[in-house]
Amino acid sequence: MEAAAQFGPALDRLARGYEADADLRRDLRQDIHTELWRSLARFDGRCSLRTWVYRVAHNTAASHVLKHKGKRSLVGLEEIDAVAAGDNPEQELLERDARQRLLQMIQTLKPADRQLTLLYLEDLDAAAIGEVTGLSAGAIAVKIHRIKAALAERFKEGGDDGR
Amino acid sequence: MAADDLKALWQGLDREAESLSLDRIHGLVRRYERRVRFTGAALAVLLLLVGLLGGQMLVKAHDLVMRAMGVLFIAGEAGVCALAYRTVFPERDPAEPAGAYLRRRLQIRLDHARGRWLLMISPLFPFMALNVYVELTRHPGFPRGRLTTLIIFLLAIGLAVVRARVRARKLRAQIQELDQLLAS
Numbered sequence: 001m002e003a004a005a006q007f008g009p010a011l012d013r014l015a016r017g018y019e020a021d022a023d024l025r026r027d028l029r030q031d032i033h034t035e036l037w038r039s040l041a042r043f044d045g046r047c048s049l050r051t052w053v054y055r056v057a058h059n060t061a062a063s064h065v066l067k068h069k070g071k072r073s074l075v076g077l078e079e080i081d082a083v084a085a086g087d088n089p090e091q092e093l094l095e096r097d098a099r100q101r102l103l104q105m106i107q108t109l110k111p112a113d114r115q116l117t118l119l120y121l122e123d124l125d126a127a128a129i130g131e132v133t134g135l136s137a138g139a140i141a142v143k144i145h146r147i148k149a150a151l152a153e154r155f156k157e158g159g160d161d162g163r
Numbered sequence: 164m165a166a167d168d169l170k171a172l173w174q175g176l177d178r179e180a181e182s183l184s185l186d187r188i189h190g191l192v193r194r195y196e197r198r199v200r201f202t203g204a205a206l207a208v209l210l211l212l213v214g215l216l217g218g219q220m221l222v223k224a225h226d227l228v229m230r231a232m233g234v235l236f237i238a239g240e241a242g243v244c245a246l247a248y249r250t251v252f253p254e255r256d257p258a259e260p261a262g263a264y265l266r267r268r269l270q271i272r273l274d275h276a277r278g279r280w281l282l283m284i285s286p287l288f289p290f291m292a293l294n295v296y297v298e299l300t301r302h303p304g305f306p307r308g309r310l311t312t313l314i315i316f317l318l319a320i321g322l323a324v325v326r327a328r329v330r331a332r333k334l335r336a337q338i339q340e341l342d343q344l345l346a347s
Contacts, residue, residue, distance in 0.1 A: 004188065013176050025179075033183050034191045039257035047258070058261040066268055098172060112341055115261050121173040134260025139344040151169055 004033060007053045010122055011036075017106045017118045018061040019068070028064045035060045047131060054119065054132045062111050074110045098155065105154055116143045199252060206244045213240040228297060235290035242286025250283065266341045269334055276331040 004011075011032055019025040039056050043049070065074075106117055119129045126140045133140075183191075217237035224230040259267075 004183070004185075008182075009174075009178055012179050013173065016176065016179075029179070029183065030191050033188050034195050035257060037188050037192050038195070042257060052258045055258040055261055055264075059257070059259060059264040062261065062265045062268060066272065099176060102169065102173060103176075110337065111265055112262065112337070112344065115265070121170050123170050123174070132260065133262040135262045135344045136346065143344070155169060 004036065007050070007057075011053075011057055013122070014057050014061060014118055016103060017114060018065055020103070020107045024064075024068055028061060031064065032057045032060045051128070051131045054124075058115050058118075058132065062115070065111050065114075074108060101154065102151075105150075113143070113147075116140070117147050120144055120147050202251060203248070206248055210241060210244050213237060228293070232290060232293050232297070235293060236287075239287035239290045243284055246283050246286070262341060262345055266338060266345065269338050269341070273331055273334040273338065276327045276334060278327070 012029065015025050015029045015032065019028045036053060036056050039052070043052055047055075106114060106121075109117060115133055116129065116135075119132060124132070126137060126144065129135070129140050129144075130137055135143075214237055217233045217240070220233035220236065221230055224233055
């Protein structure tokens with residue numbers, strides 16, 4: 001339970017990054033907590049508790065995305081701007097606040113890019129991201145660079161909150 | 164907006180209204196365990212029914228071929244049930260690194276798009292083959308009335324194959340991208 005209490009807010013954010021639909025997100029949160037509870041009996045200290053929790057949560061969320069992807073087309077970091085920007089940026093800026101835009105951008109990403117972006121936004125460093133994902137240090141460095149570029153591009157339109 | 168501001172923005176997201184209490188989590192775990200037990204029990208009941216059906220075939224069999232069909236049917240269904248249980252509840256490491264886990268899940272989907280799901284019903288192939296042999300030897304000639312059904316069936320298979328190939332191409336691209344990230 002300590003893990004759920006300590007990482008609860010981060011797991012909430014993770015679920016929001018993976019699922020836009022409120023009902024499906026509730027299911028995802030329940031699945032993550034169920035998996036976490038079941039898995040902790042097998043926690044063997046081969047990695048830190050944080051790494052273990054993030055691995056279980058991202059694995060459960062990846063399964064959820066693959067199961068419920070439906071007709072949503074997911075894109076890589078390189079294509080995110082064309083999808084998230086919309087036809088009328090000014091109107092869009094009026095209607096949506098920066099958090100919603102950030103969420104929308106994340107929810108459109110392919111699972112691999114989404115994992116990295118979420119871990120980056122949770123302020124994990126490259127070594128910690130590598131532990132959670134198993135990706136090489138070089139690949140993570142390149143991807144983080146692209147994440148920063150994509151975020152900068154999306155949120156460069158002046159103002160503190162991106163407006 | 165600076166990267167640190169975006170991290171702060173993200174970490175400042177409001178929490179969902181509904182919080183999960185310890186009791187609720189315990190309830191969810193119990194429900195999951197019940198589902199596992201129920202699935203096991205349902206498969207056992209299915210096996211029993213299939214056994215009865217196969218047994219009936221054996222009792223009513225008037226020759227060696229029909230008896231063989233009964234045995235192959237029972238054995239085939241038992242194999243399908245065992246494969247189904249392993250597919251629904253696979254042995255796995257819950258804390259597998261997320262990149263490797265995602266790659267494995269994509270590979271499973273790719274294998275299914277390529278027709279790997281046929282493996283699930285493969286234990287029934289001997290029974291099916293014998294069944295076709297019996298039909299062909301005891302009812303020679305192709306009935307003309309079934310031609311339309313056959314054409315529709317073949318068109319549906321063709322469409323399913325095309326869709327599966329498109330899906331497989333997208334999955335292959337994702338796997339290749341992940342492989343580069345895992346290896347570089």
